[in-house]
Amino acid sequence: MKRIPFLIILLSILFLTEVPVGAQVGDPRNNLSFGINGGVGTNSITFIPSIKQDISLGPIAGVTLRHISERYFFLINGIQIECNWVTRGWTEYIDDGSGNEYTRQLNYMEFPFFAHMGFGREYRGFQGYFNLGPQISYLLYEVQEKSGSGPWNTVNRPNHVVYQYDRPIENKLDYGVSAGLGVELRTGLGVFGIEGRYYFGLGNIYGISKSDYFARCANSSISLRVTYLIGL
Secondary structure: OOOHHHHHHHHHHHHHHHHHHHHHHHHHEEEEEEEEEEEEEEEEEEEEOOEEOOOEEEEEEEEEEEEEEEOOOOOOEEEEEEEEEEEEEEEEEOOOOEEEEEEEEEEEEEEEEEEEEEOOOOOOOEEEEEEEEEEEEEEEEEEEEEEEEOOOOOOOOHOOOOOOOOOOOOOOOOEEEEEEEEEEEEEEOOEEEEEEEEEEEOOOOOOOOOOOOOOOOEEEEEEEEEEEEEEE
């Protein structure tokens, strides 16, 4: 089972690198575009033992670079690279009667590397697209917030999981796989796009050895992003 995360990343990288290689088969293109992106993500951490969580929203902002290398039948193929600032983390759902509230914001710089596949209008009009590839992120800083209507009391926490409180994140480097599905309007003023994206973290924010508390503690995020690109 430990080999599964490595295999997922390896397949994603192979799939990503296959796009420019295949440019020799279809009609070649050499279209480069650059722009900005932003949005909001719904974030959580997959904890084992589990921690009940509520909705945790975080902003996203960054830059996008895309290169289209070929058109093969109806598919428009290329690669897309991004550099984004994102806020992830988790908000606990505490229903033990203490009135406590807890949120941990994790602010990352993320770098997705995508195979980009479009279908539809190539130059003017609407085009759908699909992005898939590996992603790495680095934790810049974290913010812990304890609040609520009563004094801080962890005696009756669900599952008695309290290890995470006041404990800094141990692994700042995060990695995983992202997939997105979107649509964009291609005009003479640029490309306007909207995309839904899912990130599945393969790394863990704390250690997961036999001597550690958690068996898994990985990021997960569903985000909605908008993008504006101009041709270079």
